[in-house]
Amino acid sequence: MEMQGYRFTVTAEDQAAAGHSAQALADTLREAEGVLEADRRKEDEITMDLGTIIAVIASSGATLAIARGIAAWLRTRKQASITIERNSKTGSIKAAVTGIDAEAATRIAEIIRS
Numbered sequence: 001m002e003m004q005g006y007r008f009t010v011t012a013e014d015q016a017a018a019g020h021s022a023q024a025l026a027d028t029l030r031e032a033e034g035v036l037e038a039d040r041r042k043e044d045e046i047t048m049d050l051g052t053i054i055a056v057i058a059s060s061g062a063t064l065a066i067a068r069g070i071a072a073w074l075r076t077r078k079q080a081s082i083t084i085e086r087n088s089k090t091g092s093i094k095a096a097v098t099g100i101d102a103e104a105a106t107r108i109a110e111i112i113r114s
Contacts, residue, residue, distance in 0.1 A: 002060040003036070008070075009043075009083040010052045022052040025073045025082075029054065032069040034062025071103070 010025060012018035022040055029038040035058045042051035058066060070082070 004058055004060055004062070006056040006058065006066065007085040008054040008056065009085075010054070011081040011083075015052075018052040021073075021077060022054055024076075025070070026054045028073045029056055029066060029069045032058075032062065032065040034059040034065050035069075 008025060008029075010018050010022040012021050026038045026040050029035050032038075035056060037055070037057040039055055040051050041053040041055050043053055056066065074082075
């Protein structure tokens, strides 16, 4: 089974809100079909907080499930801001998404998938 790696960075009005949102997104993505791992990471190892980066390892067919997870997460966050990155050895994609609705997030994820 081929694995793909994704990196999601959550931003918010303050560090506490960003951390809370990142934890909620990681929890949501862990439940998506095909997601093998979804963990919060620190951007800077010096800081004490758990970080606002979510690293996801998923099976190659899990992109739509990830998109649905992001859409579910966005439904509760009207002004969410998320950066989506995928490298997997130069399958390079990076999308910055700010203040969008769940349907737009799903469309973006479907574009990334293709």
